[in-house]
Amino acid sequence: MKIEMIAFDADDTLWHGEVHYRDALEDFKKILSTWGEPQTIDETLYEIEMKNLPLYGYGVKAFTLSMLEAAVKISESNVSGKEVADILSLGRSMLETEIVLYPHVKETLEVLAGSFPLMVITKGDLLDQTGKLSRSGLERYFPLVEVVNEKTPQSYQSVFEKYNIDQNSILMVGNSLRSDVVPILALGGKSVHIQADTTWEHETVPGFDTSQEGYYSIEHIGLLPDLIKKIQQYEV
Numbered sequence: 001m002k003i004e005m006i007a008f009d010a011d012d013t014l015w016h017g018e019v020h021y022r023d024a025l026e027d028f029k030k031i032l033s034t035w036g037e038p039q040t041i042d043e044t045l046y047e048i049e050m051k052n053l054p055l056y057g058y059g060v061k062a063f064t065l066s067m068l069e070a071a072v073k074i075s076e077s078n079v080s081g082k083e084v085a086d087i088l089s090l091g092r093s094m095l096e097t098e099i100v101l102y103p104h105v106k107e108t109l110e111v112l113a114g115s116f117p118l119m120v121i122t123k124g125d126l127l128d129q130t131g132k133l134s135r136s137g138l139e140r141y142f143p144l145v146e147v148v149n150e151k152t153p154q155s156y157q158s159v160f161e162k163y164n165i166d167q168n169s170i171l172m173v174g175n176s177l178r179s180d181v182v183p184i185l186a187l188g189g190k191s192v193h194i195q196a197d198t199t200w201e202h203e204t205v206p207g208f209d210t211s212q213e214g215y216y217s218i219e220h221i222g223l224l225p226d227l228i229k230k231i232q233q234y235e236v
């Protein structure tokens with residue numbers, strides 16, 4: 001089926017995202033260095049993040065709460081007020097950090113926006129995600145923006161139904177196999193995976209079958225217009 005709409009993931013597809021979590025994690029380990037070993041801190045935080053996901057969802061605020069919970073656990077409730085304040089300011093600075101676009105993003109959107117309606121589908125905190133989009137300078141390319149709690153076939157389906165978009169005519173572009181590729185292929189759409197420099201462990205899919213219909217992969221977003229041309233040649 002012909003591509004009628006191109007949807008983009010935002011974090012680590014249009015701009016850098018995971019690197020801020022990695023940097024914050026390093027600072028968090030320094031703040032807690034009197035209470036635990038780096039590896040224990042890593043593991044404890046990840047465990048707490050996974051436990052909290054269904055209640056807190058994704059994003060910096062959820063991450064900050066999980067850091068605080070991990071600090072209490074690792075320090076056996078002895079974490080100081082100063083350390084708590086440092087953790088809070090870590091989270092705050094993540095929310096205010098400068099948006100750094102991946103190379104080729106602007107030119108690619110400029111080219112594609114001339115031929116397709118473009119949409120952003122991202123997950124996480126509404127205020128943070130829409131704020132990043134407006135700070136990125138990319139807002140004008142995306143007439144449709146959706147922030148969802150979780151990227152599943154059901155949540156994508158509701159988005160497509162809301163705008164009366166045929167799910168088979170969607171091309172989704174993103175860095176996460178788990179969130180941007182697998183659910184879209186399950187709905188019969190097409191998906192282009194772009195490997196980011198850093199990907200959160202939670203977003204990987206070990207043993208993913210790359211021979212599936214509708215799956216494409218490119219090294220960077222600048223290669224997208226040519227790939228779309230090729231895909232369109234075989235579609236009627």
Ligand SMILES: [Mg+2]
Binds near residue numbers: 009013174175176
């Ligand atoms: Mg992403």
